[in-house]
Amino acid sequence: MGHNKQRGLSGLSLLVVLAVAGFFLTIATRVGPLYLDNSFVNAALQSLQNESVHTLSDRQIRRKLSDYFTVNNVRDVNVRDLVIKRNKTATVVRLDYERRINFLANVDVVVVFENVYDTAAP
Numbered sequence: 001m002g003h004n005k006q007r008g009l010s011g012l013s014l015l016v017v018l019a020v021a022g023f024f025l026t027i028a029t030r031v032g033p034l035y036l037d038n039s040f041v042n043a044a045l046q047s048l049q050n051e052s053v054h055t056l057s058d059r060q061i062r063r064k065l066s067d068y069f070t071v072n073n074v075r076d077v078n079v080r081d082l083v084i085k086r087n088k089t090a091t092v093v094r095l096d097y098e099r100r101i102n103f104l105a106n107v108d109v110v111v112v113f114e115n116v117y118d119t120a121a122p
Helices: 011-050 058-073
Strands: 081-085 093-106 107-118
Touching: 011 058, 011 093, 011 107
Parallel strands: none
Antiparallel strands: 081 093, 093 107
16 A cells, blocks of 8 residues: 655745745845954954053054954944043943844844953953
């Protein structure tokens, strides 16, 4: 007695799987570069660990970060948004920003990044 077992996906199921995979691929290609740029921003701030930040002027700090951004092709982040706070024993360098991208039709995605380098932190 032959039982006909269904094998594989039906045409509609395959279409749904492809649509879902396409949606997640779109997310990855649109939002992924924003996170990649932010990893360079964070790496730039952490590279200040090799400098004596407390003795550098604000302008020198901005220049070092600007050079790092240029080398790593980070274009959408402005060093003018950098906030530098100093006290007697430590310096805090903060670069918070957000990016808005058009995702699909009239749907936008807003991604908020907060990056901090604190000389007092271990």
